Amino acid sequence: MNKDEYKEYVKRRAKRSASPKNCGFAFLIGGAICTLGQALHDLYMHLGIHEQDASTLVSISLITLAGLLTGLGVFDKLAKIAGAGTLVPITGFANAVVSPAMDTKSEGYIFGVGAKVFTIAGPVILYGLFSGVIYGIIYFLWG
Amino acid sequence: MRNIIRLGASPRISSYYSVVGSSEHEGPLGDCFDHFSLDDKFEKDSWEKAESEMQRLAVAGALKRAGLRDTDIDLLLAGDLLNQCVGSSYGLVDFDIPYVGLYGACSTCALGLALASLLYNGGACKRCACVTSSHFCASERQFRFPLEYGGQRTPTSQWTVTGSGAFIVSGIGDVAVKEIVFGKSIDMGISDINNMGAAMAPACIDTIKRFFEESEHSVDDFDLILTGDLGYEGSKILKDLLLSEGIDIRKIHNDCGLMIYDRKKQDKHAGGSGCGCSASVLAGDIIKKLESRELKRVLFIGTGALMSPLTLYQGGSIPAVAHLIHLEVNDYDS
Numbered sequence: 001m002n003k004d005e006y007k008e009y010v011k012r013r014a015k016r017s018a019s020p021k022n023c024g025f026a027f028l029i030g031g032a033i034c035t036l037g038q039a040l041h042d043l044y045m046h047l048g049i050h051e052q053d054a055s056t057l058v059s060i061s062l063i064t065l066a067g068l069l070t071g072l073g074v075f076d077k078l079a080k081i082a083g084a085g086t087l088v089p090i091t092g093f094a095n096a097v098v099s100p101a102m103d104t105k106s107e108g109y110i111f112g113v114g115a116k117v118f119t120i121a122g123p124v125i126l127y128g129l130f131s132g133v134i135y136g137i138i139y140f141l142w143g
Numbered sequence: 144m145r146n147i148i149r150l151g152a153s154p155r156i157s158s159y160y161s162v163v164g165s166s167e168h169e170g171p172l173g174d175c176f177d178h179f180s181l182d183d184k185f186e187k188d189s190w191e192k193a194e195s196e197m198q199r200l201a202v203a204g205a206l207k208r209a210g211l212r213d214t215d216i217d218l219l220l221a222g223d224l225l226n227q228c229v230g231s232s233y234g235l236v237d238f239d240i241p242y243v244g245l246y247g248a249c250s251t252c253a254l255g256l257a258l259a260s261l262l263y264n265g266g267a268c269k270r271c272a273c274v275t276s277s278h279f280c281a282s283e284r285q286f287r288f289p290l291e292y293g294g295q296r297t298p299t300s301q302w303t304v305t306g307s308g309a310f311i312v313s314g315i316g317d318v319a320v321k322e323i324v325f326g327k328s329i330d331m332g333i334s335d336i337n338n339m340g341a342a343m344a345p346a347c348i349d350t351i352k353r354f355f356e357e358s359e360h361s362v363d364d365f366d367l368i369l370t371g372d373l374g375y376e377g378s379k380i381l382k383d384l385l386l387s388e389g390i391d392i393r394k395i396h397n398d399c400g401l402m403i404y405d406r407k408k409q410d411k412h413a414g415g416s417g418c419g420c421s422a423s424v425l426a427g428d429i430i431k432k433l434e435s436r437e438l439k440r441v442l443f444i445g446t447g448a449l450m451s452p453l454t455l456y457q458g459g460s461i462p463a464v465a466h467l468i469h470l471e472v473n474d475y476d477s
Contacts, residue, residue: 001384003332010333010341014376015298022295070291079293086293095293103289106189120292 022083029078030085037062037089059090066094071102096120146353148323154263155316155473156256157270158211160204161427162197163419164279164305166411170404175427176306177204183280183305191225194278194307195234197419198223201309201426202238202274209311213238216311217268220258222251223276224303224417225285230276240272249343249372250326251275252308252422253445253466259312260320260468269313276307277417286336286452300337301374301416304403308422310430318433322358322469326350328449330462336450340377340400340413342461343446347373347381348388350444350465355390360469366438368392369429370465371421371445372400374413399424421445433472441470 001009037058044054066086069075075095079086086092100119104112118125161176168179178200180186185193185200198221206213219238222245223230231244247254255273262268280290282303288294312320326346333342347370355362362368373381378398385392399421400414425443432438445468450461 006331006345007333010338010380013380014338014341017295017297070293073291076291076293080295082293083295092293095291099289099291099293102291103284106191120288 025081026083026085026088028085029082030088033062033086033089033091062090063094066091067098070095070098093121093124096124146324146357148261148325150260150264150320150322152264152266152314153319153321153473154260154312155314156310156318156320156430156470157313157316158205158209158311159426159430160201160208160309161423162200162204162276162307163423163427166279166302166409167304167306167403167415167423170409172403172424172428175431176423177427183278190278190281190284191229192233194223194225194230194276194281197278197305197307198231198234198274198276198309199237201276201307202235202272205272205274205309205311211270211311213240216240216270216272218243218259218262218271220245220255220271220273221275222246222255222418224248224282230278230281231274234276235274245275247418247445247464247466248447248449249277249416249418249421250445250447250464250466251418252371252425253443253468254447256310256312256320257323257325257466257468259310260323263312263314271312272309273312274307274309275418275422277303277305277419279303279305279417282417296412297337299335299340299374299376299413301339301372301400301413302404302411303417304372304400304415304420304423306403306417306419306423308419308424308426310426317473318430319471319473320468321471322354322467324350324354324467326465326467328462328464330460332460334455334458334460336455336461338376339416339448339461339463340374341380342448342450343373343463343465344377344380344384346463347377347444347446347465348384350467351381351385351390351392351442352388354442354467354469360440362390362392362395365395365440365442367429367441368396369425369441369443370396370398371424371443372414372416373398373446374400374416375406376413377446402428418447429470433470436472439472439475443468443470
């Protein structure tokens with residue numbers, strides 16, 4: 001068996017993740033997080049906060065909640081079931097920043113937390129900003 | 144003799160000691176281990192220090208069981224999964240024993256035992272100690288993601304064991320190391336860090352085939368062929384591919400990664416891995432069964448995936464190695 005045949009053999013036999021089940025949980029839990037976001041939005045509006053500020057406050061609230069649950073060791077257990085349901089909303093981004101910060105605390109606040117806090121989220125931030133710049137240039141020239 | 148190294152002087156495993164963390168203690172072999180800690184930090188302030196502490200406890204335990212002091216040991220062979228083998232070098236500073244660091248990933252336990260046996264056999268050492276360890280939390284952050292990161296594992300992924308096992312090889316003891324086969328570094332193009340069993344199986348197949356090609360023994364002569372650690376996926380591949388080559392080990396094969404956890408109940412996917420896995424299973428269970436004659440002749444094959452996160456990010460695949468040692472009780476033929 002050569003390398004390509006072996007890779008094909010391994011791929012064929014490897015048990016795959018239970019996609020329908022994972023998608024179902026991702027839909028339910030991700031949907032629940034988005035519903036919570038909408039409920040918070042309505043609550044903030046009800047309290048007389050301007051719509052744009054209310055949207056920002058929803059993001060802040062969900063980030064705070066995800067950060068707190070990560071710190072309490074609950075988020076990863078939820079994410080294990082929810083998968084993309086917790087990853088795709090802003091909660092996944094919060095977890096991706098808080099978890100390396102917790103992990104690297106033992107190396108100190110400079111070489112640990114400071115240097116490695118964006119290990120996972122870094123590419124998202126970099127290429128997110130980069131895409132923004134490209135979009136801005138296109139918008140400026142042809143918008 | 145290109146493959147099998149036969150050890151005429153019959154080096155023996157004269158002492159052993161196993162140390163594990165909480166998940167391993169809760170597993171099917173929980174009661175077999177000599178020492179466990181429900182606190183996976185072993186009262187230290189980092190995971191890496193905890194791993195070092197496990198090695199210190201394992202060596203101290205093996206010395207105590209043999210009634211020896213550190214100065215009675217000629218050489219200490221140690222390895223772990225951490226960068227620069229710091230689990231070993233920091234953990235073993237308290238011992239007044241010349242130290243050699245080894246790296247063979249999950250095969251390090253077999254590598255250490257093989258080298259210690261050779262050193263005894265050649266007359267270079269009267270007593271050698273070998274110890275290996277791995278720690279789930281320290282490995283996870285080195286090879287994968289931060290501990291609290293919320294992600295899903297694939298069914299083929301293995302779980303690094305928090306554990307350590309130490310052995311003392313000398314001329315005294317009931318369990319002898321009879322033969323050794325060192326493995327080749329074999330890369331069959333698997334690059335999925337979540338399917339290391341598939342990456343390691345070809346190396347294991349190569350070593351086992353080379354052994355049986357030259358050995359006077361057949362598969363039926365052994366009570367157990369123990370791999371450490373191919374997990375569920377790698378074990379299935381090993382058995383199926385060996386069978387297709389006319390070597391049927393299905394009845395007597397087991398894998399340390401499958402023994403240490405209840406995969407389903409403990410949700411450990413394809414089972415355990417790490418150089419603390421085979422070391423703790425061997426020291427906690429197999430050697431004891433050999434001493435009690437429940438087992439008499441065992442082939443132990445340590446399998447290691449020799450990648451680093453760096454080589455994987457560079458698009459590399461995972462080379463693997465498998466070292467074999469043939470263990471036998473002294474009075475087997477009598």
